[in-house]
Amino acid sequence: MKDVIVVGGGPAGAALAYRLAARGLSVLLLEKSSVPRFKSCAGGITRKAVRELNFDLSPLIEEEISRFIFTANLEHPVEAATREAAVYTVSREKFDAFLLMKAASAGAEVITGAAVRKIERQGRAFLVRADSGRYRGKIIAGADGARSMVARSFGLEGARIHGTTLECHLAPPPGKEGRFRGTIHVDYGLLRQGYAWLFPKGSSLSLGAGALPGSPGEIRSALKKLQEALELERAELLLPARGWLLPFQPALRRLHDGAVLLLGDAAGLVDPFTGEGIYNALRSARLAEKVIVEEIRRPSPNLRRYSDLVRKEMGPELAAAWRLVRLLSGRASLYHQLLQRHPQFAAGFLELLSGECGYPQFLRRCLKLLLSEGLYLPQRR
Ligand SMILES: Cc1cc2nc3c(=O)[nH]c(=O)nc-3n(C[C@H](O)[C@H](O)[C@H](O)COP(=O)(O)OP(=O)(O)OC[C@H]3O[C@@H](n4cnc5c(N)ncnc54)[C@H](O)[C@@H]3O)c2cc1C
Structure with missing residues (x-):
């Protein structure tokens, strides 16, 4: 019997597994994909997100971003720059694999290729059925992303809404690499409620658009327009455009049910103004650790305080956003x-x-x- 079974090995799940294992709890993390795995993401890690992790991330950093160019409907460019990088870009394949490796080296058991199919209560514990086998645990942490099966299984979906995104990867045109280095382009006017972006990631460029809500046609058209405006129509396509969801909770509700809790995208904690999700995923892992470490000592853990803590510590930020x-x-x-x-x-x-x-x-x-x-x-x- 494990103290905690973490479902999902993205930043939220890996960070929580690392933290709990480092505190001496027995932790099993089950990740659906084999690792490294693709995750649709521009790969921007803000400085505040980096501070949530106590690791040296320098080997993973593709670019340091200290310059932003904002446009409205591709016009009136405004430049903002900082002396120190405000954002770093990473490859999510490498970043997520690194966090999982950290969790494993802290003592968490990490099983990949292990999609969780069903979770049943068994007395005071849970029986988890995954592709890799059956496991028993006292606490379940749902870190299984935007389409969380843990949220669905325990009626914790709340009143979430989903933003729609489309993202592709391009190779910087030969000879023009310097034009994109260290700079994020954001256009606010192409979509009614959303934006189109270009994030440089070393040898690739993440070009994308996302809206809340937005039709796939509008989003595709915004992406194409930004691509043309940046003279990237002929750039080599490294990864074709793929769609994915951004989960938001306009009002923070209950994020726990007895000894089950949700974190990161599974809890719908993406920042609605910027679409940044990694910072809140890592932050929710820190708050979950605090409550789990206290509750695991009790015969029947109850994670109510986690919902309260998230509301107290993250609620004002999300409400203002x-x-x-x-x-x-x-x-x-x-x-x-x-x-x-x-x-x-x-x-x-x-x-x-x-x-x-x-x-x-x-x-x-x-x-x-x-x-x-x-x-x-x-x-x-
Ligand atoms: C196009 C796009 C661009 C983005 N750009 C940025 C950005 O630049 N910066 C930023 O901060 N955020 C960005 N985000 C948001 C960010 O990607 C997410 O908020 C972040 O990945 C959330 O981390 P997580 O660990 O909660 O979930 P995820 O990273 O989604 O991880 C969930 C994990 O759970 C696994 N899983 C799912 N179901 C099961 C199951 N049944 N059993 C076992 N495992 C399962 C999945 O395989 C996955 O590995 C972007 C999102 C999109 C869609």
């Missing part, structure tokens, strides 16, 4: 005007990514500027 999304929904040009007219506001966005400024503060700055420019009228109650 949602306010920004609603404020700017369909009004990308407003946001872009602020970036254009106020270089300190553009710099504030990079502070947000690096964690030097939180969402409530960033939202206040945004509202203040919109009010001072007469671009926003607060609604009367």
